[in-house]
Amino acid sequence: MITKMPPVVAGLLFVTGTTVVMGGVMTYNAGAVRVAVDENRPGGDHVHLFVPAVMIPPAMNLIPEKELQKHAREIRPWLPAIKIASKELAKCPDGILVEVIDPNEHVTITKRGRALEIDVKSPDESVHVTVPLGMVYSVAEKLEANSPPV
Numbered sequence: 423m424i425t426k427m428p429p430v431v432a433g434l435l436f437v438t439g440t441t442v443v444m445g446g447v448m449t450y451n452a453g454a455v456r457v458a459v460d461e462n463r464p465g466g467d468h469v470h471l472f473v474p475a476v477m478i479p480p481a482m483n484l485i486p487e488k489e490l491q492k493h494a495r496e497i498r499p500w501l502p503a504i505k506i507a508s509k510e511l512a513k514c515p516d517g518i519l520v521e522v523i524d525p526n527e528h529v530t531i532t533k534r535g536r537a538l539e540i541d542v543k544s545p546d547e548s549v550h551v552t553v554p555l556g557m558v559y560s561v562a563e564k565l566e567a568n569s570p571p572v
Contacts, residue, residue: 453537453554460548475557479564487568494569501566508558512536 455478457471482490497504511519511533519538520531528543536556542549 453535453557454552455554455557456550456552458548458550462545462547466547475554478557479560482561482564490565490568494565497565498569501562501569504562505559505566508555508562511538512555 453475455473459469461467516534518530518532522529530541532539537552537554540551
């Protein structure tokens with residue numbers, strides 16, 4: 423037997439479902455920061471983080487203001503270049519931007535889609551970092567806003 427759902431329950435289900443869908447859409451559109459570090463030894467550590475990029479700029483509000491201003495002041499001279507580079511790289515075709523090969527390490531920085539991917543492979547560990555370019559721009563803006571004028 424099917425019973426009619428109370429309007430309050432139906433409303434709560436609708437709001438919850440809409441929130442989940444919108445969160446998924448925002449994460450998909452903004453991308454995610456991915457960090458994977460794997461030690462290449464028996465019993466080595468494996469650290470894998472996945473953070474939706476839309477969470478990073480608001481999370482910066484949790485950094486104590488004094489610390490945020492200190493780091494913003496240090497990076498201030500490079501913020502215009504970071505903002506321009508992140509905007510322009512988003513328009514570039516995908517491909518390897520930097521590749522360094524030496525006997526102990528292989529490093530690549532690749533533009534793929536709307537993100538930069540940094541890979542470092544060495545005998546000791548493998549590191550993979552993905553950073554959405556839109557998030558880089560947002561973080562640079564936030565740092566610029568928190569950087570006292572020189």
